[in-house]
Amino acid sequence: MSHDIEPLGFLRTCIDRRFVEASRRKFEEATGLLPVAYWHEAYAGGSARDPSLVANDAKTGNNIYADQYAAEHGATVFGWQAHIDTCGGLPGANNTEIVKALDEHIRAMIAKYPNSLHYRILASNSGIEITRVHPGFAKL
Numbered sequence: 001m002s003h004d005i006e007p008l009g010f011l012r013t014c015i016d017r018r019f020v021e022a023s024r025r026k027f028e029e030a031t032g033l034l035p036v037a038y039w040h041e042a043y044a045g046g047s048a049r050d051p052s053l054v055a056n057d058a059k060t061g062n063n064i065y066a067d068q069y070a071a072e073h074g075a076t077v078f079g080w081q082a083h084i085d086t087c088g089g090l091p092g093a094n095n096t097e098i099v100k101a102l103d104e105h106i107r108a109m110i111a112k113y114p115n116s117l118h119y120r121i122l123a124s125n126s127g128i129e130i131t132r133v134h135p136g137f138a139k140l
């Protein structure tokens, strides 16, 4: 039995049924995380939209988001997914606007968790593209 501390992660995706399973698989392949080693939040629009709060701290009054919950419980590997080719969470946005919104979200999350690993996941009808963006292999 290993006594190493296994890394934990957090994945935020759109709920679109075309891409959820493949996005999880790509995230696991890229990070080496097992399915039980990361939290997964899914909502319409995914990382191209602002998340809803999951709780409010009764002492501070501050909103708590799922990514914060995961980070506070040990997540250090983050995956931020959105998809193009029509998103029900962003019905008015074209592909360029969705990509721009995803990259803005990722920049904000890197600023929020600068000491963690961040992966950008862009899903489309052509497949799932995953890139580690921080610490950088690729510039946003």
Ligand SMILES: [Zn+2]
Pocket (backbone or CB within 6 Å): 014, 015, 016, 044, 045, 046, 083, 086, 087, 088, 089, 090
């Ligand atoms: Zn969507």
